[in-house]
Amino acid sequence: MGKVSYGYSVPVGPIHPALKEPIEFHFEIEGERVKDVKIYAGHAHRGIEWIGTRRNPIQCLYISERICGICSVTHALALAFAVEKALNIEVPPRAQYIRLIVAELERIHSHILWAGVAAHEVGFDSAFMLLWKIRENVMDLLEKITGNRVNYAIVQIGGVRRDINEELRREIWKSLDYYRTLSERIKVLLLEDPTFMMRTRNVGILSKEDALSLCAVGPTLRASGVPKDIRQDQPYIAYADIGVKAITPDIYTGEIVGDVYDKTVVRLLEIDQSIDLIDKALTMMPEGDIVYEKNLVKLLNLIKKGEGEGVGRHEGPRGEDVHYVKIVAGSENLAVWKIRAPTYNNLLPWVPMFKDAEVADIPIIVASTDPCMSCLNRVTVVYPSGRKEILTHEELHKMSVEKTRRMRKKC
Amino acid sequence: MLALKILLTIFLSIFVMFVGLLYKGIDRKIAARLQARFGPPIIQPFYDVIKLLQKENIVPENAVPWIFNGAPWLALLASISLFFYQPMGSLPPLLGDRGDIILIIYIFTVAAIAIVAGGFASGSPFATVGAQREMVLLMSYEFPLATAIIALAWYYSKTFPDLPSFSLYTYVLKPIWSNLGVLGVFGALLILIAILVVTPAELGKIPFDIAEAETEIAEGVMVEYSGKNYALFYIADGVKTIGMTALIVNLFFPWNLSSILGISGMGAYILDFLFFWIKVLVLLTFSVTLVRVAFARLKVDQIASLYWFPLLLTSMVGLLLMVCDKLV
Numbered sequence: 001m002g003k004v005s006y007g008y009s010v011p012v013g014p015i016h017p018a019l020k021e022p023i024e025f026h027f028e029i030e031g032e033r034v035k036d037v038k039i040y041a042g043h044a045h046r047g048i049e050w051i052g053t054r055r056n057p058i059q060c061l062y063i064s065e066r067i068c069g070i071c072s073v074t075h076a077l078a079l080a081f082a083v084e085k086a087l088n089i090e091v092p093p094r095a096q097y098i099r100l101i102v103a104e105l106e107r108i109h110s111h112i113l114w115a116g117v118a119a120h121e122v123g124f125d126s127a128f129m130l131l132w133k134i135r136e137n138v139m140d141l142l143e144k145i146t147g148n149r150v151n152y153a154i155v156q157i158g159g160v161r162r163d164i165n166e167e168l169r170r171e172i173w174k175s176l177d178y179y180r181t182l183s184e185r186i187k188v189l190l191l192e193d194p195t196f197m198m199r200t201r202n203v204g205i206l207s208k209e210d211a212l213s214l215c216a217v218g219p220t221l222r223a224s225g226v227p228k229d230i231r232q233d234q235p236y237i238a239y240a241d242i243g244v245k246a247i248t249p250d251i252y253t254g255e256i257v258g259d260v261y262d263k264t265v266v267r268l269l270e271i272d273q274s275i276d277l278i279d280k281a282l283t284m285m286p287e288g289d290i291v292y293e294k295n296l297v298k299l300l301n302l303i304k305k306g307e308g309e310g311v312g313r314h315e316g317p318r319g320e321d322v323h324y325v326k327i328v329a330g331s332e333n334l335a336v337w338k339i340r341a342p343t344y345n346n347l348l349p350w351v352p353m354f355k356d357a358e359v360a361d362i363p364i365i366v367a368s369t370d371p372c373m374s375c376l377n378r379v380t381v382v383y384p385s386g387r388k389e390i391l392t393h394e395e396l397h398k399m400s401v402e403k404t405r406r407m408r409k410k411c
Numbered sequence: 412m413l414a415l416k417i418l419l420t421i422f423l424s425i426f427v428m429f430v431g432l433l434y435k436g437i438d439r440k441i442a443a444r445l446q447a448r449f450g451p452p453i454i455q456p457f458y459d460v461i462k463l464l465q466k467e468n469i470v471p472e473n474a475v476p477w478i479f480n481g482a483p484w485l486a487l488l489a490s491i492s493l494f495f496y497q498p499m500g501s502l503p504p505l506l507g508d509r510g511d512i513i514l515i516i517y518i519f520t521v522a523a524i525a526i527v528a529g530g531f532a533s534g535s536p537f538a539t540v541g542a543q544r545e546m547v548l549l550m551s552y553e554f555p556l557a558t559a560i561i562a563l564a565w566y567y568s569k570t571f572p573d574l575p576s577f578s579l580y581t582y583v584l585k586p587i588w589s590n591l592g593v594l595g596v597f598g599a600l601l602i603l604i605a606i607l608v609v610t611p612a613e614l615g616k617i618p619f620d621i622a623e624a625e626t627e628i629a630e631g632v633m634v635e636y637s638g639k640n641y642a643l644f645y646i647a648d649g650v651k652t653i654g655m656t657a658l659i660v661n662l663f664f665p666w667n668l669s670s671i672l673g674i675s676g677m678g679a680y681i682l683d684f685l686f687f688w689i690k691v692l693v694l695l696t697f698s699v700t701l702v703r704v705a706f707a708r709l710k711v712d713q714i715a716s717l718y719w720f721p722l723l724l725t726s727m728v729g730l731l732l733m734v735c736d737k738l739v
Contacts, residue, residue, distance in 0.1 A: 008536060008539070009536070010536045010537070010540065011536075016629060017625050018627065018629075029540075032711060119707070122707040123617050123618070123625075123707050123708025124707035124708070125446065125617070126445065126446045126704040126705065127707075129446035129447055129448055130446065130447055133447050195618055195706045195707035195708075195709060196707050198710075198713055199707050199708070199709070358710055358712070359540055359627060359628065360621065360624065360627050360708075361710070362627065363627055
């Protein structure tokens, strides 16, 4: 006897009003309950790594900012860390602080943006509008600091491109005060709203075990009660001087559920944390150079002569972002560039989160990991005939075994 | 006389469509200001309808064409006919001798059924989910609403045995609040609350817009509708919105200006008519616009349990209090 199904299949995506980017879900629904889900990624592959290996690292910085529209400085920082590690470039302390300030400002804007999107997904449009209005302030501030609202172009290999002067410092402090006064109100607006609570409490629960075994990262992981944050665990740039503590939802609610509400709590608390970090960084910021090598021709020559490989990691608003680069002597281009964006890790945790969810919960669960599809897509296999295929684990394993054999023969 | 009635009916139909769209525009503008936006111009719904009427009217391949095309007409006609049985200001209802409050409740159901039928007939999974949700919604709010109406009608039949207790014109002639005792006032307030909570569900607005739920099921029942058909639904929505608010105004806020100011004759009719529409607008702002900017969308099971238990209890207690008021 075969299994009798009374349900029907609902496709969500690649184009769907709830998802701002292309990803495809196939839900098996019975009544209003999700019984099974299949996820198909790979609709937004742009070949950025391939483009990157045809350009030098300085040019790659600007490409890396275009991996994601929201965490622009995240990818640029991770790439810069990787290249600096590969070539043993020392970043001046002042540049480290400026990098921290921009990265944390980006976190504020990204988390407010997320909170607005989450409110929109549960039909709370007023909160969406108000939050995005609040977000304008930090966007303007970023423009004042870097010259751009998005894709800031502030990171340089070995430092940053613009300094923060006394006037900007005052502007930043003004902005921090603005967000300090608003942060309590944002919490009341979302966390104490009964309808928002009804829609997010006990929805999309990710248990601690699942979160760990499926390698979730960022707020998705921390909301499940795992205090992991690279800024805390392996502090880099100025984070080591200031000190960061990973935020888990029990700080605010006293318990860990791992649902969408907890993910909201973590993100809203991280806004406060970022405000404090920037405040401290502004006070502690030392004087000095902002870049290792001002002369770009000299810097390029250094890259050309240098050799090595490096891994750069940065805790972006969505989680840990990893870039790996390999630089060989004699070429100014990157030999290898590998990006692992946080959304890639947060893909599988969706499956347990969707378990027994209702149709109405689908958008908020998808949004709860703050996914970024265009960051996620790194590989699409397209045969010359134009046929697209999904490779299974076995096939990939077979392919790597074959490649190892080929390489052994060559030796 | 019949010719005059037909003429008036046609005039009234066009008038309520116009007001429906206008009030939709005002509702959108107020909501926008509350959300710190500028919002569209007040006559935006008219632009929308004109544009929609020029667009292609697509019928999906696996739709049932006659239901799919018929449902918008049914929804619009049902919504417009709400006004044939409602008094406006001191004007008696146009077809008051042929239908009363029971008919109005039925017409609301017909309008909802039209949406459900259109959704099921469009052959899209999103529309199917939306139509199922609309059915659940319908089943959830009908009982509290019916209880509330029965409570009012029973009270009127006991207080004014010689007047038709289900006719809305009775409610306008004898405003409810002036005949109630202390218990009755509390009962009537509870019933008013019950009807006000039913209003957004009846009209498919946030927090009860689950049948359309843009982010969840891509406009649900409306997902396959385009062009002319969608324009008809759009107008029907506007008309239904003012229809429901007009019903509440007639039941609970039937006061007229003319008797206070001492005007009579034609002037009184015109003044009361205008005042009636102002009351509708104010109530619309409070019961639809403010509610829809203040809440998130609820889930279907949350709505069902809200209507079946707390709200049904509210209207039952209201009924009980009114009975006590009359008997004690």
